[in-house]
Amino acid sequence: MRYNEKELQALSRQPAELAAELGMRGPKKGSVLKRRLVKLVVNFLFYFRTDEAEPVGALLLERCRVTQEEPSGFSISFLEDPERKYHFACCSEEQCQEWMGALRRASYEFMRRSLIFYRNEIQKMTGKDPLEQFGISEEARFKLGGLKA
């Protein structure tokens, strides 16, 4: 699958929700823990060698599962293969919790569900659709059903 790598690299340079140096181990058997600069930007997790400007790689966070593995470590896996895990080692339990919380909220799909929830709540409380005033109440992206792909 081709993808726009240059644009993704440019995205990795944008302001991050969270960034820190963490230990990271890939999903392959026999992978070794390496120090990486890990940066959360929108729904992508970028990871860099600590002395390099361009990312080694990126993880799209849609349909990901974030699991606590140790008091100060967590893993990211994906819905289609939950045992294939990317492991991360933090320096403290607190940092681990912070990252896990941020990663769980970092997908577009999660935001969409939140938006729909808030929209319904506001509608129940006020009797009005809060998106109507902005002329976007009919957009597919703000509905749970969306379009069939």
Add this chain to the structure above:
Amino acid sequence: MGAMKLNERSVAHYALSDSPADHTGFLRTWGGPGTAPTPSGTGRRCWFVLKGNLLFSFESRESRAPLSLVVLEGCTVELAEAPVSEEFAFAICFDAPGVRPHLLAADGPAAQEAWVKALSRASFSYMRLVVRELESQLREARHSLALHRHSSWKATGSHRKPQAADRRSPGLENGYSPSKDCSSVDLVEERGSKPAGPGLAEWQGPASLYLDGRQSPAFPETSYFSTLHNCPSPGSRSTLVPGRD
């Protein structure tokens, strides 16, 4: 120049999954390996699927693997000066070094307008803006509700009736309970993760987010939201006048 890694298998699964598509349709595209640096010919007709801030192309509607992915974050969308005799074209542009616009063409003016609009609003940043706006409105609505209740308790013996709240929150008379539907929502006290409420997948965290007061300097105040929908802004320009300048 080492290639950047991407979890392509997971990305492809997301493309094919039943998560909502924000827009779909056939478009002609000119990008691709071995193509000329400037677009020529009628292009290749592919099936495009927009999900969130990701635009996927497939050879056909039945394909089981995407041909390409354009990550849309940070892009602007403009009507394009089409190649010779090509109508209904538009371009996805990025402000990144060495990046050419992605040229696409729809089948007609309605499809072109729909795509330009959908792509202009496809960013994660835009979705986050809308979520924050609604969080703010929900907070206000609940605050008003709380004030109304407080003032009606205080108004014992007074001849003044509670006013605006009756119109604005009909649920009050129905015994509205904030915790009726989703136990995980609590605007004031949300901290850390809680069990997901009904309807929210166990894969992700609670509904309340960004309510711990964290303001990212990268994203504007919610008052920007109104101007976003009243006039064009740099991030979501959709100039519907053909041609440039």
